[in-house]
Amino acid sequence: MNCSEFLAQLGDFLDNQVPTGLVGELQAHLEGCEHCVITLRTTQKTIQIYRNHEIYELPAGLRERLQAAILAKCKKGC
Amino acid sequence: MPIIQAQGTEEVHPDILLVNRARQGDVQAFEQLVKQYDRQVFRIAQHITQNREDAEDVVQDAFLKAYEKLEQFQGNSKFYTWLVRIAVNESLMRLRKRRTGRMVSIDEDVETEEGSMPRDLAEWRPDPEMMYGQSELAEILRKTIQGLPPGFRVVFVLRDVEGLSTEETAETLGLSVPAVKSRLLRARLQLRERLSRYFRKNEDGTK
Numbered sequence: 001m002n003c004s005e006f007l008a009q010l011g012d013f014l015d016n017q018v019p020t021g022l023v024g025e026l027q028a029h030l031e032g033c034e035h036c037v038i039t040l041r042t043t044q045k046t047i048q049i050y051r052n053h054e055i056y057e058l059p060a061g062l063r064e065r066l067q068a069a070i071l072a073k074c075k076k077g078c
Numbered sequence: 079m080p081i082i083q084a085q086g087t088e089e090v091h092p093d094i095l096l097v098n099r100a101r102q103g104d105v106q107a108f109e110q111l112v113k114q115y116d117r118q119v120f121r122i123a124q125h126i127t128q129n130r131e132d133a134e135d136v137v138q139d140a141f142l143k144a145y146e147k148l149e150q151f152q153g154n155s156k157f158y159t160w161l162v163r164i165a166v167n168e169s170l171m172r173l174r175k176r177r178t179g180r181m182v183s184i185d186e187d188v189e190t191e192e193g194s195m196p197r198d199l200a201e202w203r204p205d206p207e208m209m210y211g212q213s214e215l216a217e218i219l220r221k222t223i224q225g226l227p228p229g230f231r232v233v234f235v236l237r238d239v240e241g242l243s244t245e246e247t248a249e250t251l252g253l254s255v256p257a258v259k260s261r262l263l264r265a266r267l268q269l270r271e272r273l274s275r276y277f278r279k280n281e282d283g284t285k
Contacts (some may be wrong), residue, residue: 007195011263015244039196039270042277046270047238049207050223055216056124058117059134066116066138067109070145074105 001029006036014044093157101148108148112141115158118240119165125235126169128224129176136172140165155249159242163250166232196267198274206277222272226265233258234265 006029012018013026030037093114099107116137123136144151144161151160207215223231236247237258248258 004195011259011266014266035196035199038199038201039267042202042274043266043270045202045206045277046266046273049273050219050234050239050269053207053215053219054117054121055219055223056121056133058120059130062120062134062137063112063116066112066141069138069142070108070112071105073142073145074103 001025003029003033003036006030006033007039010040010043013040014047091156094153097148097151097153097157100145108145111157111161115161116141118158119161122162122165122232122235122240123169123172125223126166126228126232127172127176129172132169132172132176136165136168140168143168155246159246159250162236162240162242166236166250196271198271198278200274200278202274202277203279206273209277218273218276222269225272226268230261230265230268233261234269237262238266 006026009018009022009026018026030040093111096107096111100111119140120133120137123133123140124130127133127136140161143164147164151157203209210218223234226234232251233247233253236242236250237244242250244255244258244262247253247262248255251258253261
């Protein structure tokens, strides 16, 4: 397996969706390829950082305005 | 009205119970759903519209629409996924209004080779996010993701940030599963490549 072939499977590999038969081949490639190890590790980290950090916080007062709008709708129709 | 009931030991998702209560007129049950999901809906709307005012309007419109259409919710998908679909559609409508005459291409494939082959192969620092203060890091992450093509950005946000499955993301965006997978990988690799300049061990990439 070369780097392009590894890269083609990277998405499924990150999501644990690689067919069982192929996992060994991917791992064998990783053992001999530092570049793909770095790509894998830093891509995992990229996902983790975006998942763990809230970059858009809920604006103050939005929830209250929303609840008021729902209550108003409810008074009309429920 | 289809009421979803537990069969045998199968557990009913707590959202379904809240939806059923809301359908029967319990507005507090719906408010509970708002509290659970307003952050996520706001984030998705902000990522798509790139405009805070529009994103706030989307949150309001999406929840009100969900409330109005609660009877149409079938219960064969998760409430959250159903809500996200409404929010994505509302966001795209806002975007199109704001950009009349300009192409809004979240449903088009983007011809770009960027990120298809990693160029920056430097190792990152062990805890790269610790190198920056919270607000500086948030700014880096915002700037970096804003640079992605919209069609890649929305797939990454739904799949990797908001935790929808590949199939749910495909259904929400009207894309095929292979298209979602391909965009997701390219989005991840482009973000990785762009973040590398902030997080790599050495300035010049050498060891």
